[in-house]
Amino acid sequence: MALADIRQRPGMLLGAAVLLHVVLISAQVNTASGLPVLQVVTFGSFAEVQRGAMAVVDGVGNLWSGYVALRGVRGENDALKQELRTLQVRLQREHAEAQRTGNLRQLLELRERANLDTIAAEVIAAAASPEFRTVTIDKGTGEGVRADMAVISPAGVVGRVILPSGRASKVQLLIDRNAAAGALIERTRVQGVVEGFGDGSLRMEYVLGTADVKPGDLVVTSGIDGIYPKGFVIGTIEQVDRGTGGYYVITVRPAVDFTRLEEVLVVRTPAASPGSEP
């Protein structure tokens, strides 16, 4: 039956016979490299099969590792994100600690340099109203803070205590519209009064138009107001204009960055006993 079937398909039989002969010839004939053609062709063909099989295996592997095996990755991803957030918060805290340490070091250096009886305090709040330029510090009468005590920072004069309570105090900043301090120009010793202007800058008043004043001059406290110790930096003259009545209108840029106040010193020493000379 099978033989009859084969006889009904002579073309198939011819193909098989030709293939048989080709294989037979290939097994005996060598290529230019000296290897049998059958071996080379078989190896080459099988290599392609292997390549295909490897591609399939790789595809399945990639599918597995890229999709199926990622089922738990979402949870892991969420956990890692949470850990990252925690670490970011910790990093910020560490950074803040380092910053604070630096500030405190500067404050300590100021304390030693000024040779004043001071209390270190931390700014814990800003003014409730934008019309008033005040801050709240974490030291009050319990620590010896009294009204009209000067508040300074490593950069310069900050302001004065206007409302002490048991454990906190309100400090009027020098840039407040109602703040003022006795001042002098360091270079020429010309005296005047520095007042807050409410917009973050300072005005030095009562300087005669004949005085030697120019932009860039350093303005320091004079100590005559009985609040601020003498010789502490207030700011730098930014602009000098002719005003009415024979006085200059002098704009002073504060030395202290009031937007970044963190730690300050409350000066308990009376202004009458000044610190170091500038």
Added chain:
Amino acid sequence: MKTAAAILIALAVQTTLAGLVIRGTAAIDLVLIVVVYLALKSGPVTGLVAGTVAGLIQDALSTPILGIGGLAKTMVGFLSGVLATQFILDGPLPRFVLLVMATALHAGIFMGLYVLLDLRQFPDPVPAVIGQALGNGFVGVVGFQLIEWLSGFVDRRRAGQFLKR
């Protein structure tokens, strides 16, 4: 069985008459003639099988590469059988033409593969192939007629003996 016997006889005679050489090439390929005859009588499948077996044996006996002659005779046997099923090839002339074409095809495949595989060169093969084709054609036609006459003679004699009884 008859096919195997015919092939074996052709091979034996071919190896015996190998001395009949023209320009270094065997002028007559009896094995090829037998393959063509079997294909004519029994069709392409028989021709194919006969060509394969006979060619492989001939390769084993005479050539360094087994399969090239087998492939050539396989193709010749198959195509001769196909032609025999499509055309009437009973006359001497059609058979002569068929044998000439079969010889040319066989030589083309045989020499072509040898040259293609850089195993052997055949300088100026056309005269040798023509000579072999003519020789195969003549011997084949005569042989076919003789075999058929003998076959008819035997049949007639058997019939006569049957009638005498």
